[in-house]
Amino acid sequence: MNNQYKNAVSSKIKRIFSSTKGVERIIIANSNSMDPNFRYLTNFSSGLFEGSFLIASKGHLKLLTSNLEYDTAVMQVHDAIEVVKITGREQLIKELSSEVSGKAIGLNYSFIPYSIYSFIKKAAKPNTITDAYPALLLARLVKDEKEISYIRKAAAITKKAMASIEERFREGITEEELALEFDGLSASYGSSGPSFRTIVCFGQNAALPHHFPSKRRLGDKDEVLIDAGATVNGYCSDITRTFIERCRGSPKWERIKIMYDTVKEAQDSAIDKIKAGNTLSSPHIAAENMINSAEGGIFKGKFIHSLGHSVGIEVHDGGSLSPNSKGEMEENMIFTAEPGIYIKGFGGVRIEDDILITPKGGVKL
Ligand SMILES: [Mn+2]
Numbered sequence: 465m466n467n468q469y470k471n472a473v474s475s476k477i478k479r480i481f482s483s484t485k486g487v488e489r490i491i492i493a494n495s496n497s498m499d500p501n502f503r504y505l506t507n508f509s510s511g512l513f514e515g516s517f518l519i520a521s522k523g524h525l526k527l528l529t530s531n532l533e534y535d536t537a538v539m540q541v542h543d544a545i546e547v548v549k550i551t552g553r554e555q556l557i558k559e560l561s562s563e564v565s566g567k568a569i570g571l572n573y574s575f576i577p578y579s580i581y582s583f584i585k586k587a588a589k590p591n592t593i594t595d596a597y598p599a600l601l602l603a604r605l606v607k608d609e610k611e612i613s614y615i616r617k618a619a620a621i622t623k624k625a626m627a628s629i630e631e632r633f634r635e636g637i638t639e640e641e642l643a644l645e646f647d648g649l650s651a652s653y654g655s656s657g658p659s660f661r662t663i664v665c666f667g668q669n670a671a672l673p674h675h676f677p678s679k680r681r682l683g684d685k686d687e688v689l690i691d692a693g694a695t696v697n698g699y700c701s702d703i704t705r706t707f708i709e710r711c712r713g714s715p716k717w718e719r720i721k722i723m724y725d726t727v728k729e730a731q732d733s734a735i736d737k738i739k740a741g742n743t744l745s746s747p748h749i750a751a752e753n754m755i756n757s758a759e760g761g762i763f764k765g766k767f768i769h770s771l772g773h774s775v776g777i778e779v780h781d782g783g784s785l786s787p788n789s790k791g792e793m794e795e796n797m798i799f800t801a802e803p804g805i806y807i808k809g810f811g812g813v814r815i816e817d818d819i820l821i822t823p824k825g826g827v828k829l
Contacts (some may be wrong), residue, residue: 467520468640472610473525473544476505479603480596483521489563490570490596490649491584492518499575503599503698505778506545509656510537517556519563528559545599560588569595584656603776605795612820616773616799618655618701619818619829621694625649635684639664639677642688650694659693659700659779670706670812673769685714687811693779700779701829702800704816716811720812722759723805723813730803731815732755734771734785738819738826739799747771751803752787757803763805772800796827797821 516529525545572594622637643662664677667686691704734751748771755767774783802816819826
């Protein structure tokens with residue numbers, strides 16, 4: 465295959481090793497499920513790779529995988545990865561030891577099961593083991609051009625689905641049914657699958673930020689909140705829209721309209737603060753101040769979560785925009801900006817977009 469993968473992989477590896485001190489190998493060990501960093505480094509879009517080991521050194525990736533997955537790996541492999549077929553435990557130990565024995569290695573403590581950790585420690589005898597998670601997280605926060613283009617495409621698909629879902633609103637449809645229709649639209653526009661379980665809330669359910677779609681039926685004057693995402697080449701989008709026009713003419717209308725306008729202003733003021741070099745905490749603080757001080761304080765304390773999180777190969781990619789976030793925003797990070805107001809027993813409004821950080825400011829994807 466071509467060199468573009470090699471370049472992308474080696475710059476990812478370079479970013480990871482730039483924040484590990486003295487580490488010679490990083491092992492991404494899949495258990496029954498796949499460490500997202502496995503996809504991040506290989507770019508594989510097919511295969512489960514249970515029990516496989518991906519060994520990263522400064523200039524190289526080596527994949528130790530079973531007979532079962534070997535052909536799937538070879539089909540997708542590019543010249544940045546060496547694939548070794550493992551046929552038994554003894555060979556696995558030999559291969560691991562030859563890479564790891566006596567060396568300083570990093571493992572992803574946020575993923576690896578203790579059983580695999582101790583297997584590597586005992587069987588491959590590294591000199592030291594440290595946590596590679598902080599380095600992986602830091603590397604993944606800054607996206608390359610390809611990653612940005614995938615997320616941009618995923619966001620465009622979700623926005624298109626948000627624009628056409630309104631025609632499907634009809635009295636009596638359940639949240640579950642509407643969520644399925646949303647996922648169908650999203651797939652028809654090019655999504656490989658939802659980036660997380662689609663959230664659909666009618667009326668009062670919109671006061672619960674992580675409500676799962678239920679059998680509740682849409683009433684004549686209910687607002688509809690949809691929080692959903694698409695995937696393109698494994699990269700995620702995450703977008704929320706609250707459709708309040710349906711409430712027009714109901715007793716709820718005036719209050720929910722004020723809520724909507726306040727959330728919109730809060731999102732605008734957060735995005736104004738999104739810029740390379742600004743602190744990671746400043747966008748949240750701007751949005752929270754806006755919500756707390758609006759309308760003489762009637763929504764004070766009703767914004768009950770962080771402003772946003774980084775999106776990438778995972779929908780929650782590790783970083784966050786919260787009042788406690790330390791450090792600065794950097795060019796080509798992508799965060800959600802998703803302020804909301806939630807009033808129990810009444811309803812809720814959230815507006816969420818995916819924002820690319822540039823030196824000039826935040827760009828909505
Ligand atoms: Mn989100």
